Amino acid sequence: MIRLRHLACSLALLGASTAVHAGTVTVITSFPKDLTQAYKNAFERANPGITLEILNKNTVAGIAYVRETPAGQRPDVFWASAPDAFEVLNRDKLLARAPDMANPKVPDKIGSFPINDPGGMYFGQALAGYGIMYNTRYVKANKLTPPVEWKDLLAPEWFGHVGITSPSRSGTMHLTAETILQGEGWDEGWRTLLRMSGNSSAVTERSFGVPDGVNNGQFAAGPVIDFFGLSSKFSKFPVEFVYPSETAIVPANIALIEGAKNAADAKQFIKFTLDQAGQEVLLDPKISRLPVLPYAELAGKIPEGYPDPAEIAKRSKVHFDVDVSQSRYYLVQALYDQTITFRLKELQQATKAIYDAERKLGDKAKSGQAADLLAQARKLTWDPLISAQQAGDADFLKVFAGDKRDSAVSQKITQMEGEWNGRARANYEQAVKLAGQAGAM
Amino acid sequence: MSLSHRFGLSKGPMAAALLVLAFLALFLVVPVATVFYTAFVNSDGSLTFGHFMAFFNQPLMREAFFNSLYVAGWSALIASLIAVPLAYFTVRFEFRGALIIQTLGILPLIMPPFVGAVAMQLIFGRSGSLNLLLGEWFGINLPLMEGLNAVIFVEALHYFPFILMNLVVSLRAIDGSMEEAAFNLGSRGFRLFRRIIFPLALPGYVAGTSLVFIKVFDDLGTPLVLGATNMLAPQAYLRITQVGLEDPLGYVISVIIIAFSIAALWLSARVLKGRDYSTLQKGGGSIQKRRLKRGESILAYSWIALVLLLVLSPHIGVLLLSFASVWSFAPLPDGYTLAHYNAVFEDSSGMIANTLLYCGLAAGIDVIIGTAIAYLLLRTRLPGRQWLDWMASAALAIPGIVLAIGLLRTFRGMEIPFTDTMLTSSWVLIMIAYSVRRLPYALRSCVAALQQIHVSLEEAAQSMGANRMRTIQRVVVPLMVGGMLAGFVTSFITAAVELSATIMLVTRESQAPMSYGIYLYMQSPSGRGPGAALGVLAVLAVAIGTYASHLLIERTTRRQAPGRVDNTELQTS
């Protein structure tokens, strides 16, 4: 009977394709296809008999995935930009030690940031900085000034031209946000973030949404990780990339996952990425990442005009503290989402109202009742809901570490988030009113 | 008298029914039940409504709920605005545009919506071709692709064919004498349409519109790609992927989406109950076709041209993007190249093979199960057979992401027997998810095909000595082939452009089918070109498949047209 034949065929196919290749390394990463493809080709050429399987997930989803999969069936290698992700994994005992994989030629620190984990659980594999990418055509057409510092994006004429994403969806954005928070302090840092978001036109779903939007002219500019800016430029998009003085050079890490399926071959891969050959892959203009190996080791292979991480780290005003970042990891994400991502429309409206009022009043905005109203409006719109003190309170932070399956915990968190959300909305709406009043004067 | 004999069944149908039941139970009912369970249960196992309270406590969640309704409603409305005039033109007027309209009806369904979304950003976005030109000439900017508007726009354009096709079918089924009777009594023109024609065609309209509503309400891919995250499906996805499979809120959202979809389906079934107005009588024709006056002609063709242009815009956009070297902040690309296609052919043969494998197998399973259920439903008196039909059709109300979540949770940690691979990391689960979600389409095709076969054809075979299996083999299946093929193709092409479940279930790049591959490509600046190229290939493959099946169906139905019962001749032999 025809049906039986079909069944037999599919069973055979099943068996064939799920037969485990002894030499398969599964890498879970948020890196794009260009990079992973290049590494796959280079590694497999150098190591015939081992196949590389790429599992593409954004950082946060990647962590969740590793956690969900039982030991022995997990992917082998975790490879991502955000160092705090590795801290989270480490804390949850999801990484395995492999200290002999480290390349001794790699320096200990970049700026004040340790490249490798002192405990030997994960290694810096590439370096990246954070900066602003902008579309030259858009900027020219809308008569904007090309930005140099974060503060440049906060000006009124940039309203509606900025693209951002959310720390909860993007390790890059989280790092950028933390850099700003650590560089300017909690309160001032949040003001910057809120103002920048107020100037934004959209919060994209993935970190790639920002450089993508700048590339095709959807936004004028946005915070991106350097290699997106540089590689886009190489792909002939009309864009430029700058490192502001408040930047951090942060390693992208690679680590062996605890309970991996194929630890032996995985270690080979990790070693490869840290060796000369593996580091040179990063220099391809299509990829445009900064190597951990000092330029001295890679002499002759560095392209013309390629940024030097050591230089930039020296120039940076921020000394990134990983522990601080990690302790308030979920808090920053939740606060950002509830007051910015999910309330974007209201934030934009409030921002616009303030600008409109300022423009209308001109000099009158500097003093008097109008100035008071405006100051109030600004406070409502751009001040963070949680004070710096609260953010440092250990008990407060513990709430976010609770088990979300427990409906009591889940309810508590969602209730708090709901509160913030509601308060933010009310604040923004109030700000619109006040600014309106001020403008009418 | 044995049990099977009492119900006129031999062991064959019983076994088939049990197999089908097992499939549906294991891969549909249990995963969905798991989702429901998790939504109502505490970490310690006790029942609770707490998670639902948490949901409704959050203004964000309430907003997402409202937004989903808003978007679904508006999409249905705009889709109607596009489809109803087109349907009317096709059926009422004699004109050559009819073929174009038919094609219009298929084109949007062929384009994977997330690919189309990217292209539409380029054409209709704030710095897209249209707005750049409008800005230059008139200084205005149409916010077509801002926020929820973007989702409504893309979805309406993608799903209006559902309304168009259903409406055309039910319009064509109206007996001409209905209209003539109205003429006879003095009614005509728009009044006639409003009072007679549209009410009689209402079942088709309601069927199509409710389908659009549900599909937009459930859709994950499009809002995700367009960045509209404050809707229910994206929220569920984001929560599960970020917070983990343990996060209860994701399940709560899933339950709400399902409940709503089922409510919409049930409501439309209620409205349609007892309103089968297809009244074509023997010897009757459908409503009159008229010639268009010159003015009307211009209007009609203009509307069709406008809609055609809109509908084709994603296709055009993707085509341009696939050939573009650089396209940024300009109405058209800077330059053109074949490099992207090269890249695709090098890299993606694996993905194309995967799509063929998963979708082919899934569609095959669907047709087999669909035929089995159709046969059990229409030809046996098995008690509870109606439930098989409902269960299979219920898959329509389950969003892809929910099914994926349920499958992941149900089969967590389970290995495929005899191999060392986890079910949740193997491609088998992806294929199963496709086949479960596509089953309703194949089932409807098979049921329709079997309904066309009068039971006397099978009884004749049986009285000629063919037992049940032989009858199925020699009579039923050959006559159903057209419908089965149609079901296969529909299952195949909808699976080929599926993204919601795929995103959640693909664990390795080598496992990725084309839809996921395109999504991956779109994640890097140099990937948009190849992504678009792959999208073009996907559209071409789907278009060819659809056309081929259309031809096959035409040919088989013509060959098997029921005999004329016209007896005007006297035999003289």
Next chain:
Amino acid sequence: MKKVSVECRNISLSYGKNEILKDLDIVIEPGEFFALLGPSGSGKSTLLRLIAGFNRQSRGQLLIDGKDVSNQPPWERNIGMVFQSYALWPHMTVWDNVAFGLVERKLAREEIRERTEAALALVGLAQFARRRPNELSGGQQQRVALARTIVIEPQVLLLDEPLSNLDKKLRVQMRRELLSLQRRLGITTIFVTHDQEEAMTTADRMAVLDHGVVQQIGSPNTLFDFPVNRFVANFVGTMNVLEGVVKERGSASVLLAVDGVGDIQLPVTDDVPDTARLAASFRPHSVQIDLAGGHGDARYVWLPGLIHGSEFQGEFTRYEVQVGDQHLTVDQSHLAGLSIFPIGAPVAIGLDPGQIRLLAA
């Protein structure tokens, strides 16, 4: 071909609470052309399908050629059935349709070819072998359906309303052909129809069914002349009925007080029921009609009437005559030149006592 008998013993069939067939007892003789006659809903098609094996009885037995086949599935019964819609398979040619049963019986190719050719020749469709059913006319399709069944040399041939899809002239021709074919082949044939003319002109014997109960079994002649009850009387041909109370009952005659008409004296036979009310039944063609005021032939019982309506049917004129409170149907043979009574004309109608059957009222 061997001729077999078909016997239904105490057959009942119910669907849930619905009793479709109630305790049927029918014996069909070998080689008979037997008709099942009845209005829609009488259960005749259900019975036919039961014999074919598509329905299953709730009680009772079905015997074919003396063997109990109650538990046999349709494909084992070797019964040929021609369906009302002919049920020709559209995806097969005429040839394949006809050869189907032979293929199922796994006969040798040569034998299949021979027999199929013979069957097609028998029904006069040899040159249509390669056509598809949807290319044939209704009459041709029916012949194919017939050929298909007789080629397997079935024990019994079942025909389900075989002529109802044809127009009148074709129907007449086809029923003659059917009959002649059956005579030639000698297969026991059961056919179902709601048209009493069809049944009467072709059947050897017939059974009239009403609501699942057998009303009467007998030859067309018997049923027409000696119906056992009003249903059969009305169903098989048209019947006039004058109901009335029995005023006097004697050994040779009975006085009937007909409602709205008056007293009529009628002779009795042995089988006149013993009820207080009787129905005097007589056929339209057994009634004389003449202008009122004439001297009627004393052999008849004359009643005065008024012409209420008339239908010229060619061979005869059918009048609706008002007699007292009742309306009677009277057929008058027509010969060229005979004029038709106008509406309202007073007439006298004459009943032939010998042609009147007294039934229970």
